[in-house]
Amino acid sequence: MPVVSITLLPGYGSETEGRLVQRVALATRSVIAAPAAGTTVFVEHASTYMRDSRVFSGGGPSLPExxxxxxxxxxxxxxxxxxxxxxxxxxxxxxxxxxxxxxxxxxxxxxxxxxxxxxxxxxxxxxxxxxxxxxxxxxxxxxxxxxxxxxxxxxxxxxxxxxxxxxxxxxxxxxxxxxxxxxxx
Structure with missing residues (x-):
């Protein structure tokens, strides 16, 4: 059964995280034959990260549904x-x-x-x-x-x-x- 971890920077609300978790679960089950009850998706939080020699401490904007x-x-x-x-x-x-x-x-x-x-x-x-x-x-x-x-x-x-x-x-x-x-x- 799939277990998927998502890591986000601070700033996203629970509604955005909930939408993201639901959609990643659906996408996962479109590729892996797994029941909904056997698919786990969770969100972890990071306070900062570095990419291209730049340090980030907040996520980008959420899109409307x-x-x-x-x-x-x-x-x-x-x-x-x-x-x-x-x-x-x-x-x-x-x-x-x-x-x-x-x-x-x-x-x-x-x-x-x-x-x-x-x-x-x-x-x-x-x-x-x-x-x-x-x-x-x-x-x-x-x-x-x-x-x-x-x-x-x-x-x-x-x-x-x-x-x-x-x-x-x-x-x-x-x-x-x-x-x-x-x-x-």
């Missing part, structure tokens, strides 16, 4: 608070919506959506994260509900969004949903 960044962005978009939603975006942010609609500005999305529905909201079933070199990919899925342009109500329409989060900011969003298949003729 990528799923929370995504959830905050989607909530702000649903509320049509574009200024607050824009705060979640990295420079060069891009999004691709059904039909290959490629956009870089939130106002473009609002205009594009105007002919598709009057209002839309998401009911989330799950958020999944995967981690790469400098990027966290977040998938969120669930169903859409809202109002068509003619005033008819819809609900239960499947969606999946894929986000790339780097340095706590969204750099890309890809969207797939069944709105076109569910839209009244």
């Amino acid at each position: 990528a799923s929370k960044v995504v959830r905050d962005f989607l909530g702000r978009m649903q509320d049509r608070d574009l200024a607050a939603a824009r705060d979640c975006l990295a420079p060069g942010f891009e999004m691709v919506f059904p039909g290959g609609a490629h956009m870089t500005q939130l106002e473009q999305l609002v205009e594009w959506a105007r002919g598709r529905y009057r209002s839309v909201a998401k009911d989330y079933e799950r958020f999944d994260e995967s981690w790469g070199d400098g990027v966290t990919v977040v998938y969120c899925s669930g169903t859409l509900r809202g109002t068509w342009p003619d005033g008819q109500v819809f609900q239960g329409i499947r969606f999946i969004d894929r986000f790339e989060v780097a340095d706590g900011k969204l750099r890309r969003q890809d969207v797939w949903n069944d709105l076109a298949e569910a839209r009244p003729a």
